[in-house]
Amino acid sequence: MRIIIPTLSAIFAAIAVWLTVRIVNRGWRPGRRFFICAAPASLVLYLLSFGPWLWCVDPRHWQGNDPALRGHGFYTPADVFSYSGPSWIADPYDAYLRWCIRQRIWTEGE
Numbered sequence: 001m002r003i004i005i006p007t008l009s010a011i012f013a014a015i016a017v018w019l020t021v022r023i024v025n026r027g028w029r030p031g032r033r034f035f036i037c038a039a040p041a042s043l044v045l046y047l048l049s050f051g052p053w054l055w056c057v058d059p060r061h062w063q064g065n066d067p068a069l070r071g072h073g074f075y076t077p078a079d080v081f082s083y084s085g086p087s088w089i090a091d092p093y094d095a096y097l098r099w100c101i102r103q104r105i106w107t108e109g110e
Helices: 004-026 032-056 067-073 075-086 086-106
Strands: none
Touching: 032 075, 032 086, 075 086
């Protein structure tokens, strides 16, 4: 796991730079279809990124005023959604977050 996260980060950064250079060089202007697809995709990726953040943060830091919780302000809307959204969406989302937390607890012994 030590090598996977930095490798994925480097791959993501390379793709972001490549896409930026491609867009700038070609003068690509996004159309309606791009924004119709990008907005829901961004929302889904934002909601799904809350689980890995919970997995990465040490559970001992979940209480109090620890600096590790500074990222939690970014995920406050997702946290509110997990317990006050429509039950047909919030219940599976809450189960996903609980699964991510259990994965953290299971891998602590490694």
